[in-house]
Amino acid sequence: MSRVFACFFTWCLVSSTSLFAQPAAATGIDARLSAVEAAAKTAQISGDNAWMLTSAALVLMMTGPGLALFYGGLVRRKNVLGTMMHSFALMAVVTVLWAIYGYSLAFAEGNPFIGGFSYFLLNGVGSTPNADYGATIPHQTYMIYQLMFAVITPALISGAFAERMKFSAMLLFTCLWSTIVYFPMAHMVWGKGGFLNAFLGGKVPCFDFAGGTVVHITSGVSALVCALYLGKRVGFPREAMKPHNLVLSAVGACLLWVGWFGFNAGSAVSASGLASSAFVATHFGASAAALGWMFAEWARHGKPSMLGGISGAVAGLVAITPASGFVKPFPALLIGFLAGIFCFYMVTTVKSKFGYDDSLDAFGVHGAGGSLGAILTGVFATNAVNDGLKDAAGKVLPLGLVDGHPGQVLNQAIAVVISFVLAIVGTLVILKIVDALIGVRITTEQEVAGLDVSMHGEEGYSLEA
Amino acid sequence: MSRVFACFFTWCLVSSTSLFAQPAAATGIDARLSAVEAAAKTAQISGDNAWMLTSAALVLMMTGPGLALFYGGLVRRKNVLGTMMHSFALMAVVTVLWAIYGYSLAFAEGNPFIGGFSYFLLNGVGSTPNADYGATIPHQTYMIYQLMFAVITPALISGAFAERMKFSAMLLFTCLWSTIVYFPMAHMVWGKGGFLNAFLGGKVPCFDFAGGTVVHITSGVSALVCALYLGKRVGFPREAMKPHNLVLSAVGACLLWVGWFGFNAGSAVSASGLASSAFVATHFGASAAALGWMFAEWARHGKPSMLGGISGAVAGLVAITPASGFVKPFPALLIGFLAGIFCFYMVTTVKSKFGYDDSLDAFGVHGAGGSLGAILTGVFATNAVNDGLKDAAGKVLPLGLVDGHPGQVLNQAIAVVISFVLAIVGTLVILKIVDALIGVRITTEQEVAGLDVSMHGEEGYSLEA
Amino acid sequence: MSRVFACFFTWCLVSSTSLFAQPAAATGIDARLSAVEAAAKTAQISGDNAWMLTSAALVLMMTGPGLALFYGGLVRRKNVLGTMMHSFALMAVVTVLWAIYGYSLAFAEGNPFIGGFSYFLLNGVGSTPNADYGATIPHQTYMIYQLMFAVITPALISGAFAERMKFSAMLLFTCLWSTIVYFPMAHMVWGKGGFLNAFLGGKVPCFDFAGGTVVHITSGVSALVCALYLGKRVGFPREAMKPHNLVLSAVGACLLWVGWFGFNAGSAVSASGLASSAFVATHFGASAAALGWMFAEWARHGKPSMLGGISGAVAGLVAITPASGFVKPFPALLIGFLAGIFCFYMVTTVKSKFGYDDSLDAFGVHGAGGSLGAILTGVFATNAVNDGLKDAAGKVLPLGLVDGHPGQVLNQAIAVVISFVLAIVGTLVILKIVDALIGVRITTEQEVAGLDVSMHGEEGYSLEA
Amino acid sequence: MKKIEAIIQPHKLDDVKEALKAIGIDGLTISEVRGHGRQKGHKEVYRGMEYQIDLLPKIKVETVVTDARLDEVTRALSAAARTGKIGDGKIFIYDVLEAVRIRNDDTGEAAL
Amino acid sequence: MKKIEAIIQPHKLDDVKEALKAIGIDGLTISEVRGHGRQKGHKEVYRGMEYQIDLLPKIKVETVVTDARLDEVTRALSAAARTGKIGDGKIFIYDVLEAVRIRNDDTGEAAL
Amino acid sequence: MKKIEAIIQPHKLDDVKEALKAIGIDGLTISEVRGHGRQKGHKEVYRGMEYQIDLLPKIKVETVVTDARLDEVTRALSAAARTGKIGDGKIFIYDVLEAVRIRNDDTGEAAL
Ligand SMILES: Nc1ncnc2c1ncn2[C@@H]1O[C@H](COP(=O)(O)OP(=O)(O)O)[C@@H](O)[C@H]1O
Numbered sequence A, B, C: 001m002s003r004v005f006a007c008f009f010t011w012c013l014v015s016s017t018s019l020f021a022q023p024a025a026a027t028g029i030d031a032r033l034s035a036v037e038a039a040a041k042t043a044q045i046s047g048d049n050a051w052m053l054t055s056a057a058l059v060l061m062m063t064g065p066g067l068a069l070f071y072g073g074l075v076r077r078k079n080v081l082g083t084m085m086h087s088f089a090l091m092a093v094v095t096v097l098w099a100i101y102g103y104s105l106a107f108a109e110g111n112p113f114i115g116g117f118s119y120f121l122l123n124g125v126g127s128t129p130n131a132d133y134g135a136t137i138p139h140q141t142y143m144i145y146q147l148m149f150a151v152i153t154p155a156l157i158s159g160a161f162a163e164r165m166k167f168s169a170m171l172l173f174t175c176l177w178s179t180i181v182y183f184p185m186a187h188m189v190w191g192k193g194g195f196l197n198a199f200l201g202g203k204v205p206c207f208d209f210a211g212g213t214v215v216h217i218t219s220g221v222s223a224l225v226c227a228l229y230l231g232k233r234v235g236f237p238r239e240a241m242k243p244h245n246l247v248l249s250a251v252g253a254c255l256l257w258v259g260w261f262g263f264n265a266g267s268a269v270s271a272s273g274l275a276s277s278a279f280v281a282t283h284f285g286a287s288a289a290a291l292g293w294m295f296a297e298w299a300r301h302g303k304p305s306m307l308g309g310i311s312g313a314v315a316g317l318v319a320i321t322p323a324s325g326f327v328k329p330f331p332a333l334l335i336g337f338l339a340g341i342f343c344f345y346m347v348t349t350v351k352s353k354f355g356y357d358d359s360l361d362a363f364g365v366h367g368a369g370g371s372l373g374a375i376l377t378g379v380f381a382t383n384a385v386n387d388g389l390k391d392a393a394g395k396v397l398p399l400g401l402v403d404g405h406p407g408q409v410l411n412q413a414i415a416v417v418i419s420f421v422l423a424i425v426g427t428l429v430i431l432k433i434v435d436a437l438i439g440v441r442i443t444t445e446q447e448v449a450g451l452d453v454s455m456h457g458e459e460g461y462s463l464e465a
Numbered sequence D, E, F: 001m002k003k004i005e006a007i008i009q010p011h012k013l014d015d016v017k018e019a020l021k022a023i024g025i026d027g028l029t030i031s032e033v034r035g036h037g038r039q040k041g042h043k044e045v046y047r048g049m050e051y052q053i054d055l056l057p058k059i060k061v062e063t064v065v066t067d068a069r070l071d072e073v074t075r076a077l078s079a080a081a082r083t084g085k086i087g088d089g090k091i092f093i094y095d096v097l098e099a100v101r102i103r104n105d106d107t108g109e110a111a112l
């Protein structure tokens, strides 16, 4: 309420000033100008902050209930709560890490690979905008918005170890993974001075608007490592392990889609034309990918399925994520369509060829789709959409291949490789540690009984009358 | 991020300018004024764009998961995915049509009945606002916001042919229907120079704030035509075809209600007082209609039901849609209440009298409610709420009957008739074509097995432990 | 649309003015200044209104589908619709009361305990901001935003009388309760001149940012009274009354969490830095409380559960509600953590000690959590977060104990006591009246058959193929 | 007394209920089951994993009747459930030693 | 050995379970069924379509017991399930030729 | 003809189906049940209320076979369902008086 008063006060001032503007014209005009300049600035902050707070809420909604439902519907009934718990618990746990040191390690200035401790305990993160990250929103808004990304990323991994990981091990794994993989990667790509940060002084300028490398490649690749390390579920692949409730998954996918507008368009850190452009690209990518996957299925199996449609939409959202603030609408459609077909191929042909049990296809969708999107960003990024990259003289620079800058594809590839290496090495080390300390996999009895009963002592449904 | 910089830059400019304002006072003041004028304009865009992007996300949420759940819960278990697929697939398919030519046919200048091709392939639809449609938001925002309307409209029709239409036929039907019925109708009512556009030069000025004619009458009437053309479901009305999961429908209805704020208040194309007024009217209309339907049921059957409550809410939202930006709160309550009772009467007495199988009452709710709302808009529209209609001299004109302009009721009736005719003729022709090409109805075996298995090769629930 | 034109018009004016600024410099500059001052003001309203409309939608989403799902999942299958109906019906009923006299009794100026009738029938509640409540948003926005609070509060109570209250009695009870308990309490704490209003002239200045006393204590305490008055459910506690569908409850809890950002950050009545601060506190409180409850369970029962996690999150959200606009992030974490443990203790140890049947723990979570939060607000409130309280000379005053103002804890305690007394006395009187008029409890036959069949004549699920 | 247990197609339940009602059989109990027989199931593919769905949804109808009415009821039930296609189902007949009406401890045929 | 099959009101399940436990009957299997008998159902109206709901939710309790305990168990079960109102349900008794404990192939009464 | 009714652990259903298929038994009907026996259940705590969950999910498999194949099928089924742990379940054998194929009114062993 205080801001309201402040603002009201400003207007009173402005109005009253204008009453005796005649006598001391110059001073009066100067004061009115300063007042209105401040007022315009405050108004700018309100507009952008309105969108960014909405976006932060949307991104949280992606994890819970979005991802919780999407994954929860895909597992067997006896694991539905255990699977939703992976997403839910991370909403709480990662928040605490972030408050203590996570935001600092990711976004405080440090070296090119990891941030420093200047924002330890959120020290200095208040209402005043941080001009580097968002000149027109309170720094706290940026902090909480970025937290929502840090929450969903490890939650995505849980699709790979679904139905067989110990709950305590999942918590410990996530704390270590966030610290060792996510915070450094976020710093490299988005942190000031990060190695791959194209806009704030990185050595290898990579374009990753909303997290193709930081979020999707790291989580998808780590997921594959987890799937291989934990081994197959008891009975896989002989036993039928059908999704127990595709209605839940469809609802989850729709909420992911809606929430993704906050994820991508929010990454403009303002309610500007760039946000609108990212919003359009996001929607177009998701749509084309849903069609791509469905048509591929239709051609291969004779029927397009709901599971195919929603898997495709998610694949498209993943692939358009790094590109969303850099590409025009029709390239967005193309990126989505390719992602739909490519990820379909990955989770069908490739997965069954290698035979790993990536239970809910975290790698096939996020790892593969994220990599494709990161590379295609290097192809289709254009300064007609995003004029943020300028040389010393202020001249807008070309972005991707279509702008006549083929080298960007290489930069993107470097970022992809770094993400892969960090994810593989980091995840392996962390799994070894967690396994040694408390063990990562549940017993066969627990697995047969299901996570809900064995880990949480409860059941998802008691549908008896 | 670029906008952030731009904006920050502006402020640096503003601040620095003021430092040497003394020496060259006039010029300095002029520059500061120009800068702050630009800043205020940018701030205005941020505020309005924040609300419009949120609204676009809300309207998409109405289709998925909103409508998908609402309809999905009302059908039998074996058709749940097939029914949700109608909504979901249209999110993808209509998007592609819209990108290629749909937006152009609806909103580019053309003749009074159909738009031209100037926005073909979204040519020229960028960040710069289109002053005719929304002077304070990026043109892309307006385009994507209107797309969400184009998505939900054909999805509403699917309530009528639920549980018996071929998936491929549904896709083809929708592509043709959007092209032949929706895009022209949207152009007539909302497009610049459209025949019924009251604010941008239409011959017959019709008030349809958010789509009573364009969205609800066209879809509801087309739904009735579909229901009659496809015939009854196997076993109707002898067999029990109870909603399989009213919990899903209740959730869907609530999400429709919440999303409808984006639909109606977003139609102000700004976060202005008009948006607030439309928001209030929307909520009041929904509330009164839920009560109206429930009380009608209570009186007739002795018990108010959840299905009645949610059906009423949707009926009220439909009826208030054309009126929402033109009427005061208490007329909104009245319109809602009447809609609740009228639609209850339509889906109970009238439907069973004529015996058609409008499976999920798309006509009884959207056709009937939309028509009622369109007419009552002519009664209750007032320039105390919306002063957008002015004569050449800038004088605000009276709107509806309550403003002393009874002729408006006739204008509204003309629009209703046009919508009916276009929907009936268009839908019939399209059904004939699709039927001739690929057949519209599934076989009895497929119908008995259910859409999920026969069309999509999957099942909604596998609830075995 | 009209606002868009108005705004566009302003800009034309501004631009054209600047053309002939040279000849009549002073006048020209004055006109431009006035125009840009108005433009900045309009922009400010758009930004703040964008956030407040979004917040209003989010708070409605908390009731439906949020709370409807949360409570609906916790009851037995035969009561799922009846339970959801409590939330749903109140969305409609309270709206009508609010429109007629509720808003007036709560927010019109009156005496310290109840508002007057100046806003009767929403008279005078239009686009013009009400400077007392929100200088930068349309008055209608404030009215509809506050309505959403009035809707959810009685819905919360329904957790206590779940599975055994007559639907008609529930409706009558709510109408009386809103009138006798909620509207006065809202006036006392938030209404201009209210007895406890710290910012608008209250005798005992209480800090309740978003409704710890008004919403949670009143509803939680009234819930306990209802539970005691209605008596236990048939078979309680001998019979197993497990939640029938924890998936629904988990989804509901997540939607409550997301919607709560509108509840708390929206209570800043602007998209300012204070809103961001409240957003952060809300998220931190929820996270820490989810962990607190889960750890308490883990320690006590050997397993952390999904029900525990979501109960904790809600408890944290409740406790942080009064504090959210006054405390820093780390105190928010602490308040949440304490609330998680305290409410766990209340719904396990305390409830089973006293043996009352507060079916869904409305008292244990909202009553207990709200009281804890209200007191801790007095401890941790600081003017470093909220500088809204000033003395006559404009000096910012200290807020809570941490600011060196221990007396505030006492003020908070007084507000808690007033809420308890009003809730207990009011609810008891209302229950007696309703019981005498129509009876509050259903028959044993109806209870055994379930609310869905007996009150509403329908069933939640018909999952047969 | 005999128990008639019929496994039928779900969509024939209404027909069966009416046929039994028509000949005065009121007492019956149904349950949802899944069955496998000559009827071929179908293939479902979830993200590249193929499942042969060979357990199809069926309804089991159980009714205990007096020995005298056994044939009549069996015939009526069979006729009502028939579509003539594979998957129509089976009827099995069992002997019932005793029946008790819980409400009043009636036993034997009086309990039916 | 005999199978006791009882169709009871869902809300009497806890009572029945306890009554059986009290007399040392541990082995039992329950399932959800829907039944029709003398008990009148109710009408449900969905958007103007009226449905006569005459198949009401019931629980089927099955327990196989030795011939010696048949009467005792039947009586205990019947008493526990009784409310005295129409719809209380039925008990049917069948002969069991053989029982096998899967775990160790025990057969006959030893397998119960 | 005899009915073999087996109560098995849900996760052994695939094994049982395959074992029966392997010896040429095609006709079978399954249903979801909950059972209680020697197997201890578990405790669930919901908001401080403790529930002893002693009815655990099981699958009931029913197949009617000719007298000649009774032993062979019983043995195959038992072997496939066995894990050797408590809770593996039971098999009960009943006499079947008659079988009818609804599709064409075949009766007796021809109907199986
Ligand atoms: N021998 C059997 N034992 C138990 N159930 C059987 C048996 N044979 C068939 N069934 C049940 O009857 C259903 C229909 O049998 P099926 O062989 O498909 O049809 P049809 O008898 O018309 O050839 C099966 O799905 C199964 O539930």
Ligand SMILES: Nc1ncnc2c1ncn2[C@@H]1O[C@H](COP(=O)(O)OP(=O)(O)O)[C@@H](O)[C@H]1O
Residues within 6 Å of the ligand: D026, D027, D028, D029, D030, D062, D063, D064, D065, D101, D102, D103, D112, E007, E034, E035, E036, E037, E038, E039, E056, E058, E085, E086, E087, E088, E089, E090
């Ligand atoms: N002849 C029968 N065969 C099979 N089940 C029966 C039969 N008669 C009754 N039932 C079952 O018993 C339940 C209770 O029967 P009902 O006639 O309503 O009660 P009551 O025996 O108290 O009159 C029915 O719902 C049905 O499931």
Ligand SMILES: Nc1ncnc2c1ncn2[C@@H]1O[C@H](COP(=O)(O)OP(=O)(O)O)[C@@H](O)[C@H]1O
Residues within 6 Å of the ligand: E026, E027, E028, E029, E030, E062, E063, E064, E065, E101, E102, E103, E112, F007, F034, F035, F036, F037, F038, F039, F056, F058, F085, F086, F087, F088, F089, F090
């Ligand atoms: N006497 C019985 N009557 C009916 N069902 C039984 C009986 N005994 C056991 N069952 C069923 O068999 C299942 C397994 O029995 P249990 O005693 O736990 O295993 P085991 O036979 O290996 O000791 C039970 O859950 C129950 O469904």
